[in-house]
Amino acid sequence: MNKTLKLFMGAALATAISATAGAKTLVYCSEGSPEGFNPAFYTSGTTFDATSRQIFNRLVEFKPGTTELAPALAESWNISADGLVYTFKLRKGVSFHANKSFAPSRNFNADDVLFSFDRQRVKDHPFHTVSGGSYEYWDGMGMSDSVKSVKKIDDYTVEITLTAPNAPFIANLGMDFASIFSAEFANKMMAAGTPEKVDSMPVGTGPFSFVDYQKDSQIRYAAFDKYWAGRAKLDRLVFSITPDASVRYAKMKAGECHVMPYPAPADLAAMGKDKDINLMTQEGLNVGYLAFNTQKAPFDNKLVRQALSYAIDKQAILDAVFQGSGKIAKNPIPPTIWSYNDDVKDYGYNPAKAKELLAQAGLSAGFSTNVWAMPVQRPYNPNAKRMAELIQADWAKVGVTAEVVSYEWGEYLARSKNGEHDTVLLGWTGDNGDPDNFLYVLLSCDAVGGGNRAQFCNADFDSLLKDAQKTTDVAKRTDLYKKAQVVFKEEAPWVTIAHSVVYQPLSKNVVGYKIDPFGGHAFYGVDLK
Amino acid sequence: MIAFILKRLGMVIPTFIGITLLTFSLIHMIPGDPITVMAGERGVSAERRAELEALLGLDKPLYEQYFVYISNIAQGDFGKSLITREPVLDEFLTLFPATMELSLFAALFAIGLGLPLGIIAAVRRGSIFDHTVMSISLAGYSMPIFWWGLLLIILFSVTLGWTPVSGRISALYWVDTVTGFMLIDAWMSTEQGAFTSAVQHLILPSIVLGTIPLAVVARMTRSSMLEVLGEDFIRTARAKGLSPLRVIMKHALRNALIPVVTVIGLQVGILLSGAILTETIFAWPGIGRWLLESIHRRDYQVVQGGILIVATMIILINLLVDVLYGVINPRIRHSN
Numbered sequence: 001m002n003k004t005l006k007l008f009m010g011a012a013l014a015t016a017i018s019a020t021a022g023a024k025t026l027v028y029c030s031e032g033s034p035e036g037f038n039p040a041f042y043t044s045g046t047t048f049d050a051t052s053r054q055i056f057n058r059l060v061e062f063k064p065g066t067t068e069l070a071p072a073l074a075e076s077w078n079i080s081a082d083g084l085v086y087t088f089k090l091r092k093g094v095s096f097h098a099n100k101s102f103a104p105s106r107n108f109n110a111d112d113v114l115f116s117f118d119r120q121r122v123k124d125h126p127f128h129t130v131s132g133g134s135y136e137y138w139d140g141m142g143m144s145d146s147v148k149s150v151k152k153i154d155d156y157t158v159e160i161t162l163t164a165p166n167a168p169f170i171a172n173l174g175m176d177f178a179s180i181f182s183a184e185f186a187n188k189m190m191a192a193g194t195p196e197k198v199d200s201m202p203v204g205t206g207p208f209s210f211v212d213y214q215k216d217s218q219i220r221y222a223a224f225d226k227y228w229a230g231r232a233k234l235d236r237l238v239f240s241i242t243p244d245a246s247v248r249y250a251k252m253k254a255g256e257c258h259v260m261p262y263p264a265p266a267d268l269a270a271m272g273k274d275k276d277i278n279l280m281t282q283e284g285l286n287v288g289y290l291a292f293n294t295q296k297a298p299f300d301n302k303l304v305r306q307a308l309s310y311a312i313d314k315q316a317i318l319d320a321v322f323q324g325s326g327k328i329a330k331n332p333i334p335p336t337i338w339s340y341n342d343d344v345k346d347y348g349y350n351p352a353k354a355k356e357l358l359a360q361a362g363l364s365a366g367f368s369t370n371v372w373a374m375p376v377q378r379p380y381n382p383n384a385k386r387m388a389e390l391i392q393a394d395w396a397k398v399g400v401t402a403e404v405v406s407y408e409w410g411e412y413l414a415r416s417k418n419g420e421h422d423t424v425l426l427g428w429t430g431d432n433g434d435p436d437n438f439l440y441v442l443l444s445c446d447a448v449g450g451g452n453r454a455q456f457c458n459a460d461f462d463s464l465l466k467d468a469q470k471t472t473d474v475a476k477r478t479d480l481y482k483k484a485q486v487v488f489k490e491e492a493p494w495v496t497i498a499h500s501v502v503y504q505p506l507s508k509n510v511v512g513y514k515i516d517p518f519g520g521h522a523f524y525g526v527d528l529k
Numbered sequence: 530m531i532a533f534i535l536k537r538l539g540m541v542i543p544t545f546i547g548i549t550l551l552t553f554s555l556i557h558m559i560p561g562d563p564i565t566v567m568a569g570e571r572g573v574s575a576e577r578r579a580e581l582e583a584l585l586g587l588d589k590p591l592y593e594q595y596f597v598y599i600s601n602i603a604q605g606d607f608g609k610s611l612i613t614r615e616p617v618l619d620e621f622l623t624l625f626p627a628t629m630e631l632s633l634f635a636a637l638f639a640i641g642l643g644l645p646l647g648i649i650a651a652v653r654r655g656s657i658f659d660h661t662v663m664s665i666s667l668a669g670y671s672m673p674i675f676w677w678g679l680l681l682i683i684l685f686s687v688t689l690g691w692t693p694v695s696g697r698i699s700a701l702y703w704v705d706t707v708t709g710f711m712l713i714d715a716w717m718s719t720e721q722g723a724f725t726s727a728v729q730h731l732i733l734p735s736i737v738l739g740t741i742p743l744a745v746v747a748r749m750t751r752s753s754m755l756e757v758l759g760e761d762f763i764r765t766a767r768a769k770g771l772s773p774l775r776v777i778m779k780h781a782l783r784n785a786l787i788p789v790v791t792v793i794g795l796q797v798g799i800l801l802s803g804a805i806l807t808e809t810i811f812a813w814p815g816i817g818r819w820l821l822e823s824i825h826r827r828d829y830q831v832v833q834g835g836i837l838i839v840a841t842m843i844i845l846i847n848l849l850v851d852v853l854y855g856v857i858n859p860r861i862r863h864s865n
Contacts, residue, residue, distance in 0.1 A: 025700065025701055027700040027701075032822075033822070035612050035613055036612075036613055036614065043567070043568075043569075043571065131614050132584065132609075132614045134580075134581060134584060136567070136568070136573075139574075139577055140571055140573075196614075211703070212705075212706075214706055214814065215620065215623050215624060215814060216624065216814035216815075216818060216819060217627075217696065217697060217812070217814035218696070218700060220703060236703075238700040238701075240696055240700045240812070241812060241814070242695055242696070242812040243809055243812060243818070243822075244809060244810055244812070246679060247679070247682065247694060247695050247810060247811070247812060250679075250682050250683065250686060250687050250694045250695075251694045251695060253687050254686050254687055254690065254693070254694050256693060256694055256695075256696075256699070256700070257700070408560035408561055409561055409565070409566070410560060410561035410562065410565035410566065411560055411561070413565065413568075413569075413570070413572065414565070417572060426570065427570070428570060429570075450572060450574075451570075451571075451572060
């Protein structure tokens, strides 16, 4: 390249920076395109990052960086003694965003809450089927069964009645699908004959308002001046959609983005050494496990499950498979969740003990079995095939011959749900930070034939979980879940393998960023130095 | 000539039906369906699955789904994306200008460089220049696009800082979409420096996407030129005392270009398939990446509709090339 061209490019770059020096713009190199702009329709973090986490608020929200609930659009709430009626006092003076087709004439009130929930809940609501509406999380979190009614008491009071006491319910309201939309905007769009604009031109109360979306390329947001909790420190926020992890890293290095998600494990070492990059880390809200099919012999015998737990060298798996992006798991819930029982003692790597237990179970000659390995990569298991091979080798040392089996992902999920496996590798990422969202969904009797891949149904364990659902007293619930974790370890339906470690690279000039334990990326409170 | 065009057009219809059958059966043959992929570990209850299947029209038998698909296409309806719920045609039209812009510049790069290189290599046959061009073009032809793209990014964008890494324009410029062609939109925008930024963003992806066509054009031009240069009429022209430049440019090149034009036409398909990788590396919001992601998500409608539109375009371009071939080559025109 000759000198003139170089000069030309240098000059162009200089004008590029000076042209927009006035507005404080943060560029986030996101990993993919959002599926749409209504968080109630979808379940992917990519979509939530682009919608609920910047544009919307919920009645209650998780304190940034924690799984603890805090008031948001609801200033306070109380729960009736029988645990059935939740009364929310709404915040006053909250404005909605405006856009080309809409200027709000009133502030947020109970009508918006009713609209947002009834749209998902009531099958003949005029908006229920707009944009082909299917409400995956509303159904997935069992809201259809647990919510009996949503009533407006006055403009600033909403009452939700449940069908049965259900303590984790309040945490569901902090989830992305429970984002509050503007009923006024919806009515206006319905009257104009374009109701689907509610889902493509989102209007919320959040810290950033939606400006536009250039499909598969960029999403633009502007700070909302009238944000109820105070204007964001940034002026503009841009999501620059960059699907390849190495290209995202190249963009960070070239100064084209300030924050990127999901670095490639191979780049972590270089990022740690890079003086322009601040690499934050936290344990993810997930668990990777090996589930024994507890309804199939010989895994119906607790001794066999314990023996094979002793036979696995978890540290070797962590070193080989996670390369620093994981931590050994001893409980079925990650340590970032309240009620995590740190007193539980894990089965250490002890082949001699394993052989002894197998002998006790009458299997000293060993036996043949299989290990199912997922065909996809997940943070809780970046390479299931390699993990399965390591487990296979460990078990061979105690006389157990295991065959590694894999299927296409959809097939894998369906067959393991039916319990066709002997042992299966899988994992889970939490939704609402409640222990119930791991323990009940994955290990209760009700979840057998569903999320419960161990087909595990233990009366003591189950009654602890059920009791914990019935009380809203967090101290009591903590106690019950701690006990449940002890029963779990003793019964060993899973070998708990790892919790992922989330890495978050940021430019050095980004301040105030907090890693979200739910794996989201929110930019309120973030500033550029 | 008219008969020739009609004959070619007549062949388009069976090809078209073949493509719809092929894309429909291939995408349905891939294990997994959009609902399973969407639900993941969380799973979905049997009732909910039935509801969703009915909603998405997946509950009908396959042959019925195929006929619904075909009859909708006959009415110009390519269906709606199962994921974004936007009409497939709208999504295509939004993204196509980006692919077209990139392909156009890649083609300019390939032809603008490939033709002269091929001509010079042919004229100086056996020279160091010839050998160098031919070995480099062989290397270019065998280049894995993904690797080549990342290599150029690391060298020019990260190490030297000359070009931007990816995207169509710097995130600092908020250019409104008017035509969908970033160069035009940036030119019309009031943001100072936007146009330069758009040009800079085009450089690396055009080179990466244009590399294979460049190699093909250079090699094809060279061999075609060599063949023509050996013909009797060239000897006659030389014997008449015409200047070497005139012999090459007027007499040889015109004849040598005939097969090159065909090859360039065929490169359109290569450009579009190369676009899948190039667009992924450079985060270029075009149809290549769109189709790839739709396959991952098992978005049947987008895959079927999108591939059909792309295939139709390739068929039309090939038809155009055939016709053009007839126009520039009288031998073909007359024999028909």
